[in-house]
Each structure stands twice: as C-alpha cells, then as structure tokens.
Amino acid sequence: MEAETVIEIRGLTNRFGKTVVHDNLSLDVMRGEVLGVVGASGSGKSVLLRSIVGLMTPSAGQITMLGTDVLRASAADRAAASARTGVMFQDGALFSALSVRENVEAPMRERLAVDAETRRALADLRISMVGLPPEAGDLFPADLSGGMRKRAGLARALSLDPEILFLDEPTAGLDPIGASAFDSLVTSMRATLGLTVFLVTHDLDTLQATCDRIAVLAERRVLVSGTMAELRNVDDPWVHSYFHGPRAHAALAAAVG
Numbered sequence: 001m002e003a004e005t006v007i008e009i010r011g012l013t014n015r016f017g018k019t020v021v022h023d024n025l026s027l028d029v030m031r032g033e034v035l036g037v038v039g040a041s042g043s044g045k046s047v048l049l050r051s052i053v054g055l056m057t058p059s060a061g062q063i064t065m066l067g068t069d070v071l072r073a074s075a076a077d078r079a080a081a082s083a084r085t086g087v088m089f090q091d092g093a094l095f096s097a098l099s100v101r102e103n104v105e106a107p108m109r110e111r112l113a114v115d116a117e118t119r120r121a122l123a124d125l126r127i128s129m130v131g132l133p134p135e136a137g138d139l140f141p142a143d144l145s146g147g148m149r150k151r152a153g154l155a156r157a158l159s160l161d162p163e164i165l166f167l168d169e170p171t172a173g174l175d176p177i178g179a180s181a182f183d184s185l186v187t188s189m190r191a192t193l194g195l196t197v198f199l200v201t202h203d204l205d206t207l208q209a210t211c212d213r214i215a216v217l218a219e220r221r222v223l224v225s226g227t228m229a230e231l232r233n234v235d236d237p238w239v240h241s242y243f244h245g246p247r248a249h250a251a252l253a254a255a256v257g
C-alpha cells in the first residue's frame with residue numbers, strides 16, 4: 001500500500017524581524033508514523049509546530065494538512081482540519097480554573113454535538129486511556145504532579161479522537177521513570193489508535209523508544225531525516241555530535257540491554 005502524506009510542507013519561511021528561523025523548509029509526514037523533530041535550541045522546532053497547527057502565520061510557504069491548504073483555506077475548512085488533530089504543549093497548557101474532566105471536555109463542547117452525559121463519558125474514557133485514575137477527572141491542574149499534568153494534557157489532546165497528534169517536548173521535566181512510562185504510552189496509543197505523531201523533543205531515549213523517523217532542523221531547514229541508525233551515519237558536525245554523544249550511546253545501550 002502506498003504511504004499517504006498527511007502533512008506536506010513546502011517552501012516554509014519564518015522570519016521575526018531580521019531573524020530568519022526557517023528558509024524554504026520542506027517536510028512530509030506520513031500517515032501512521034511517529035516523526036521526531038530535533039535540533040539545537042532556537043533551531044525553530046516550536047515555530048514549526050506552531051506554524052502547522054495554525055498558532056502562527058508563516059512569512060511564506062505552503063502547508064497541506066489532511067488535504068487542506070491550511071494557510072489559504074477558509075476559517076471553517078481550517079477549523080475542520082484542526083478538529084482532526086490534537087496538540088499537547090510542554091506544560092500541558094490546561095485551563096487552571098477547570099477540572100481535568102472539564103479540560104478534556106472543552107474541545108468537545110465546541111465541536112461535538114453530544115449531550116452532557118455522553119461528553120462526560122467520553123472525557124472519562126480519555127482520562128483512563130492515558131493511565132490516570134478515575135478520580136483524577138475531578139482534580140484541578142494545580143493538584144496534579146508534573147507527570148499527571150502531562151497525561152491530562154494528552155487526554156485533552158485526544159479529546160476529539162484525532163488522526164494526528166502533536167507533542168511538544170512531552171517528557172521534559174519528567175524523571176526518567178515517568179519519561180519512559182510516557183514513551184510507552186505514546187507507543188501503545190499509536191498502535192491502538194492508529195495515530196500519526198509529530199513529536200518535538202530533545203530526549204534521545206524518547207527518540208529511540210518511540211520514533212520511526214527523525215527530522216533534524218538545522219541551517220533553517222530540515223537538514224536531513226531518517227531512522228536513528230541512518231542519522232548516526234550522517235556526516236554533519238551537529239548531527240554527528242548529537243547522535244554519537246554520551247547521551248546517544250546511553251540511549252542506544254538502554255534500548256539494546
């Protein structure tokens with residue numbers, strides 16, 4: 001079966017004043033893959049994610065997501081494409097005045113024509129899917145540990161049963177055990193829900209554990225993409241030091257051992 005491109009980015013340029021973050025960047029994301037996006041701090045990973053999900057307007061270029069030209073489509077078409085995606089931000093970005101359940105219900109209120117009881121049941125299902133205990137639905141973000149807040153953010157990202165999940169530094173701030181549990185959760189949900197995952201991370205263990213393919217942002221574009229094994233053979237100083245540094249060796253050793 002031929003692979004389907006679910007996100008196609010061509011000629012993307014992002015500028016802030018004189019700072020050029022992306023220059024003529026191209027990237028394809030295929031249905032069902034977990035794509036990791038790495039790059040030095042400031043290389044434009046978050047700006048890329050925000051451009052795709054419509055949180056900022058790029059200076060130039062074309063982004064086609066699920067068949068919609070997101071930079072040129074009508075607001076209604078953009079909203080329809082966006083409802084088929086979910087985004088989990090680094091700090092969870094939960095509404096502090098709402099309970100976890102209400103946070104998970106929030107996207108449904110806008111997009112799903114279902115009664116309150118069904119909405120609540122769907123939210124509780126998402127909460128259990130991400131491994132939170134049932135009572136977590138009644139808690140508020142301030143009552144949650146960092147790991148629970150990440151899971152609650154993930155439950156909200158899954159609210160509308162998305163086809164594409166965007167994760168921005170999902171394991172940042174978690175202890176190694178919590179991070180590895182989160183990696184396993186992403187892997188199992190991709191398998192059970194058939195998700196496509198776009199994952200921005202610095203975490204080599206996460207790359208090793210979850211990603212089919214990794215795209216490296218450098219020189220204002222996607223310098224190279226491939227599997228971890230392929231990227232270890234790329235002759236570029238940043239790529240080489242990233243994938244051959246002590247942390248990379250530790251991640252590989254942990255995966256083998």
Ligand SMILES: Nc1ncnc2c1ncn2[C@@H]1O[C@H](COP(=O)(O)OP(=O)(O)OP(=O)(O)O)[C@@H](O)[C@H]1O
Nearest residue numbers: 016019021039040041042043044045046047048202
């Ligand atoms: N709203 C903005 N206004 C001006 N400059 C911005 C804005 N957003 C991002 N930038 C700049 O764009 C560049 C890329 O930022 P971005 O946050 O995408 O980097 P990153 O690769 O995600 O970094 P990190 O790994 O540190 O999170 C940085 O130089 C940043 O200062």
